[in-house]
Amino acid sequence: MAKRFGKAFTILLAIGVLALAGLPLLREGLYRLDLARYPQKYQALVEQYAQENDIDPLILYSVIRTESGFDPQAESNVGARGLMQITEETFAWIKSKIAPQEELTFDDLYDPETNIRFGSYYFAACLKRYSGDLSTAAAAYHSGWGTVDRLLEQGEMYTSDGAVLHTFPYEQMQRYVYKITQAFQKYQRLYPSQEF
Secondary structure: OHHHHHHHHHHHHHHHHHHHHHHHHHHHHHHHHHHHHOOOOOHHHHHHHHHHOOOOHHHHHHHHHHHHOOOOOOEOOOOOEOOOOEOHHHHHHHHHHHOOOOOOOHHHHHOHHHHHHHHHHHHHHHHHHOOOOHHHHHHHHHHOHHHHHHHHHOHHHOOOOOOOOOOOOOHHHHHHHHHHHHHHHHHHHHOHHHOO
16 A cells, blocks of 8 residues: 555656646747737838837737738728728828828728838827827727717716726727737737837
8 A cells, every 4th residue: 555655656746847847848838829829020110110100019019910910901891901900081081191192092001011101100199199098099099089089078987087088888999998908918028128
């Protein structure tokens, strides 16, 4: 009996030692999986337009990942296009602000550079409009400034200061804000040396 107990204890001890020895490999594997799930594709373009618009590039990666999964040919069911999923109406407004003399069309949003250039400008404008608050800016990027402004006008139900939202009453908006903020937190953990 004691001999059997000693053998079982030795086997369990060996399994424990092997498990502890394998932890660094497991951690490394999980880290590499996270890097694959939260990539930094189009890095040169993201960094260029993040710098030009004074926005954290990790925010742009979060938006691109959430909006299109880094697919430059993505198109939504409402016709939003490209990496950062810009609608035709928003494209026209941004073009009037940053490229009025350029011969760009809505189809040019399938081009990663044009899309990131326009999308980063618009998200930076959302951040400026809503006191730099990522959640409120994300809600505006998703649902439009008019929707967010109406919610802010409704007082304490959705805001405590009249400038940023603390509650997101629409399910799609709430889900979108959650995805953006969670992706941003994940990017900050994975790429801490690249924080803005």
